[in-house]
Amino acid sequence: MKSFLLFILIVGVGTAKEWWEGGNFYQIYPRSFMDSDGDGIGDIKGITQKVQYLKAIGIDGAWLSPIFKSPMFDFGYDISDYYQVQPEYGTLEDLMELIEKAREVGLKILLDFVPNHTSDEHEWFKKSIKREGIYTNFYIWEDGIPDPKNPGGRNLPPNNWNSEFRYSAWEWNEERQQYYYHQFGVRQPDLNYRDPNLRAAMEDVLKFWLDKGIGGFRIDAVPYLYEYQDASGKFPDEPRNPDCADPDDFCWTVHIYVKDQPETYDVVYSWRKIIDEYSQKHGGEPRVIMTEAYASMDNIIRYYGNSTHKGSNIPFNFEMIQRLNKNSNAKDFSQVIAEYLSKVPKGSEPNWVLGNHDNKRVSTRFGEDRMDLINILLQTLPGVAVTYYGEEIGMTDVHISWEDTVDPQACGASPLTYEPYSRDPARTPFQWDDSPNAGFSNASKTWLPVSNNYKETNVKAEEKIPNSHLNIFKTLTKLKMEPTMQDGSFEQKVLSDDIFVYKRELAGSDTYLVVMNFGKDVQTVSLKSAFPNIADRAEVVVSSTQSPLQRGDQVQTDNIKAPPSVATVFKSLK
Ligand code: GLC
Ligand code: MG
Ligand code: CA
Numbered sequence: 001m002k003s004f005l006l007f008i009l010i011v012g013v014g015t016a017k018e019w020w021e022g023g024n025f026y027q028i029y030p031r032s033f034m035d036s037d038g039d040g041i042g043d044i045k046g047i048t049q050k051v052q053y054l055k056a057i058g059i060d061g062a063w064l065s066p067i068f069k070s071p072m073f074d075f076g077y078d079i080s081d082y083y084q085v086q087p088e089y090g091t092l093e094d095l096m097e098l099i100e101k102a103r104e105v106g107l108k109i110l111l112d113f114v115p116n117h118t119s120d121e122h123e124w125f126k127k128s129i130k131r132e133g134i135y136t137n138f139y140i141w142e143d144g145i146p147d148p149k150n151p152g153g154r155n156l157p158p159n160n161w162n163s164e165f166r167y168s169a170w171e172w173n174e175e176r177q178q179y180y181y182h183q184f185g186v187r188q189p190d191l192n193y194r195d196p197n198l199r200a201a202m203e204d205v206l207k208f209w210l211d212k213g214i215g216g217f218r219i220d221a222v223p224y225l226y227e228y229q230d231a232s233g234k235f236p237d238e239p240r241n242p243d244c245a246d247p248d249d250f251c252w253t254v255h256i257y258v259k260d261q262p263e264t265y266d267v268v269y270s271w272r273k274i275i276d277e278y279s280q281k282h283g284g285e286p287r288v289i290m291t292e293a294y295a296s297m298d299n300i301i302r303y304y305g306n307s308t309h310k311g312s313n314i315p316f317n318f319e320m321i322q323r324l325n326k327n328s329n330a331k332d333f334s335q336v337i338a339e340y341l342s343k344v345p346k347g348s349e350p351n352w353v354l355g356n357h358d359n360k361r362v363s364t365r366f367g368e369d370r371m372d373l374i375n376i377l378l379q380t381l382p383g384v385a386v387t388y389y390g391e392e393i394g395m396t397d398v399h400i401s402w403e404d405t406v407d408p409q410a411c412g413a414s415p416l417t418y419e420p421y422s423r424d425p426a427r428t429p430f431q432w433d434d435s436p437n438a439g440f441s442n443a444s445k446t447w448l449p450v451s452n453n454y455k456e457t458n459v460k461a462e463e464k465i466p467n468s469h470l471n472i473f474k475t476l477t478k479l480k481m482e483p484t485m486q487d488g489s490f491e492q493k494v495l496s497d498d499i500f501v502y503k504r505e506l507a508g509s510d511t512y513l514v515v516m517n518f519g520k521d522v523q524t525v526s527l528k529s530a531f532p533n534i535a536d537r538a539e540v541v542v543s544s545t546q547s548p549l550q551r552g553d554q555v556q557t558d559n560i561k562a563p564p565s566v567a568t569v570f571k572s573l574k
Pocket of ligand 3 (some may be wrong): 116183190191224225226229
């Protein structure tokens, strides 16, 4: 085979790691994880019942999508009280019990901090409408502009900004006689980070939850914290996006003013300072922040901080979600990985996020036959791995009818157009076993329907099958703890359009080799030509569920069969 080399990348990683570095994180969507009280909605006690499971699959930290008081218009991303637990999820005591039970098994619980907006049912918003005291400027209020067609009538919105959930991002409030700004739903008014009182109030929220013993925060929608204001205090129009034909859609303008404003980074750095000071003062392992930002790679890197300020420990890296899909080949994967690793600053920790509650599942984006390949990639790259609940058992997106659709992002569309907007398909109940509702709940109806593949795709069934998705995942998380995976170098090569290979190496420890075939045919690969210093023989550590290669099988490194859509991890034999 003619082999050509695209990239060689060597990453040296330092020692003396903190608990989260090189760790495995898991996102729980609490509404869909485990229902302990039979109302068809997952809850905190349900998560506590499954702490042992999280431990068993090798998780270090689990972050929970919001469990705070909320009218649930955006399923918890519309918080009406940052200090209360939503009753359908349980009580503060339940949460304390979860944190404690998790601590006992060596697992940390992280909470979702939603700083950009509250619910319109939040007391702050009600007081802001009434211009009460310090709350007057907690939100972004504007008069709007006089309507030439309606002199003396209600003003028009201040500018052309649309919300992520469609239509103008400005909503008129009768009582205050002003518009308020909402980046997301109408019922999610944006907070005003130019108000020092608001900033102080949000810092109090952080401290309150740190005091409850959590491992840190995932921070929501960070790029939207600030909106650009010109010298006269006006929020100017954004330029039109010529590629967007829908005047009601978020795509209508190019987002130079509603996101990525320079002040954003300083706020993140100030939050990092708070959590670091907290860790220093109270002892124990460092608390961490993970930030959600769909932004350019340069902006993602800015979240890490700089020489004077530390920033996000884990600025989520969504490159694999945004730039790779079913049609990506070996070169595409290689490029995305190489570019990212080359940009992560020295001394900062890389991370890889392969899914979440806002995106289609791995099986939909990369193909069902590639689920293990993707998990193998996630677990064998250097740095932190973030798994969305269910990806370890190979859950798939579930078709949700218009009648069953509850995601506000989809409800804003129509029965004919809602599907591309809907995030419901990736939020269905977790599949524990083959009993009714997949063991998630004993309710007659669950909040979203359970996948009809649950009889085969579930934890209980997969525990019994040696090379199931779940057992592959468990093998991988164990492997990730090996010194080579933690601290070893990373060297990658593209051998053809289809074949991507890499080597993880650490002096004095085992050398691992990974072979991935993104093509449609079986290929013969010579790892020996790609990496001449490896041994002539290697042993299979783990391979995709459909692979003929079995754990322990030995191969000649100059002649390896790589089946399509299969990834295999080998250990070079001494
Ligand atoms: C983030 C969340 C998403 C939510 C939005 C508004 O992007 O991940 O689910 O709808 O923020 O809070
Ligand atoms: Mg429940
Ligand atoms: Ca904002």
